[in-house]
Amino acid sequence: MxxxxxxxxxxxxxxxxxxxxxxxxxxxxxxxxxxxxxxxxxxxxxxxxxxxxxxxxxxxxxxxxxxxxxxxxxxxxxxxxxxxxxxxxxxxxxxxxxxxxxxxxxxxxxxxxxxxxxxxxxxxxxxxxxxxxxxxxxxxxxxxxxxxxxxxxxxxxxxxxxxxxxxxxxxxxxxxxxxxxxxxxxxxxIASGFVFELPIVIFFLTKAGLVTPQFLRKYRKFALVIVLILAAIITPPDIASQVIVAIPILLLYQVSIYISAVVVRRDKRKNSKLKST
Structure with a gap:
C-alpha cells in the first residue's frame, strides 16, 4: 500500500x-x-x-x-x-x-x-x-x-x-x-509466552520515547517486586517454584534494559548525523 x-x-x-x-x-x-x-x-x-x-x-x-x-x-x-x-x-x-x-x-x-x-x-x-x-x-x-x-x-x-x-x-x-x-x-x-515478549515491548516503548534505560534501572526494585508477584500468580505457592520462574523473568528485564540502551544510543547517533549534515 x-x-x-x-x-x-x-x-x-x-x-x-x-x-x-x-x-x-x-x-x-x-x-x-x-x-x-x-x-x-x-x-x-x-x-x-x-x-x-x-x-x-x-x-x-x-x-x-x-x-x-x-x-x-x-x-x-x-x-x-x-x-x-x-x-x-x-x-x-x-x-x-x-x-x-x-x-x-x-x-x-x-x-x-x-x-x-x-x-x-x-x-x-x-x-x-x-x-x-x-x-x-x-x-x-x-x-x-x-x-x-x-x-x-x-x-x-x-x-x-x-x-x-x-x-x-x-x-x-x-x-x-x-x-x-x-x-x-x-x-x-500462554501466559509465559506473553511474558517472554517483554524485550519486544520495551523496544517499542523506547522507540516511542515512553521508556528509557535510566527509567528501567531506577525502578529495578519495583520491577523485582512485580516479577515476584507475577511468579506467585502463575506458579504454586512454594518458594522453590516461584524462584525458578522469577529468574528468567529477571533476566528478560535485564535484557530489556540493554535493548533500551542500544535503541537510545542508535537514536542519538542518527540525530547527531542529521544535525551535522
Whole structure:
C-alpha cells in the first residue's frame, strides 16, 4: 500500500483495513485449529496429559538432580501421581476438544497473527522505522515459543506436582476435572509466552520515547517486586517454584534494559548525523 494512499485514508478506511487484517488472522488461527483438531490423540495424550505422567522429562530431570544432592524422598521420583482425571459434564470432552484446538491454533498461528498486525501497522511507519524494526515477527515469535516451552516444561510440571501432592486430609482423594487440568496447562504456557515478549515491548516503548534505560534501572526494585508477584500468580505457592520462574523473568528485564540502551544510543547517533549534515 503506497504512502500517498495511506495519507488519503479516512478513519473508517483504517477501520476497514484493520477489520480485514483481523479476519485474516482469525482464519489463520482457525486453519491451525482444524489441524490440531484432527490430531486429537497427539494433542491430548502427548501434550495435554504429558505433564500428568511421572515419565515426563521435567520430573525425570528433577528426580536425578534431587538424588545427586542426596534427596531421595521427593515427589519428583514417585511412580505415579495420586489423582485421576475425569469428565463431569455431558459435553465436557467435546468442548475440551474444541477449545483446546482453538488455543493450540493460536499458539501455532502466532507468527501469522503477528504478521497481520505488522502488515496493518508498518505502512504508517517511516522507511527508517520499518528498517529498524526488521526481524520483528521472527524475534517476537521465537520469544513467544520459548516462553510457551518454558511454561509447559517448567511452570506446568511444578504446578501439577505441587497441587497433586498437596492435601489437607488423608480422607480426601483427588479427582481432577478435565477442564481444570487443561486450564492449568493452557494458562501456564500462554501466559509465559506473553511474558517472554517483554524485550519486544520495551523496544517499542523506547522507540516511542515512553521508556528509557535510566527509567528501567531506577525502578529495578519495583520491577523485582512485580516479577515476584507475577511468579506467585502463575506458579504454586512454594518458594522453590516461584524462584525458578522469577529468574528468567529477571533476566528478560535485564535484557530489556540493554535493548533500551542500544535503541537510545542508535537514536542519538542518527540525530547527531542529521544535525551535522
Amino acid at each position: 503506497a504512502k500517498k494512499k495511506i495519507d488519503e485514508m479516512s478513519f473508517l478506511d483504517h477501520l476497514e483495513d484493520l477489520r480485514w487484517h483481523l479476519i485474516r488472522a482469525t482464519l489463520g488461527v482457525l486453519f491451525a485449529a482444524i489441524i490440531a483438531f484432527v490430531f486429537k490423540n497427539f494433542i491430548f495424550d502427548v501434550i495435554i496429559f504429558g505433564p500428568t505422567n511421572m515419565s515426563f522429562p521435567t520430573y525425570e530431570g528433577l528426580c536425578k538432580m534431587s538424588q545427586l544432592i542426596g534427596i531421595n524422598d521427593t515427589t519428583f521420583c514417585a511412580d505415579e501421581f495420586p489423582f485421576t482425571i475425569q469428565n463431569r459434564t455431558v459435553a465436557g470432552q467435546f468442548s475440551a476438544h474444541i477449545w483446546t484446538s482453538i488455543y493450540a491454533g493460536f499458539v501455532i498461528g502466532f507468527p501469522y497473527v503477528l504478521y497481520q498486525l505488522w502488515s496493518f501497522i508498518s505502512p504508517g511507519l517511516k522507511s527508517r522505522e520499518r528498517k529498524n524494526s526488521r526481524g520483528f515477527i521472527i524475534i517476537a515469535s521465537i520469544l513467544f515459543f520459548i516462553g510457551v516451552l518454558f511454561g509447559y516444561y517448567i511452570v506446568t510440571p511444578l504446578s501439577i506436582n505441587f497441587l497433586a501432592n498437596y492435601n489437607v486430609s488423608d480422607k480426601i482423594s483427588n479427582e481432577f476435572d478435565l477442564s481444570s487440568v487443561i486450564a492449568i496447562i493452557r494458562s501456564s504456557a
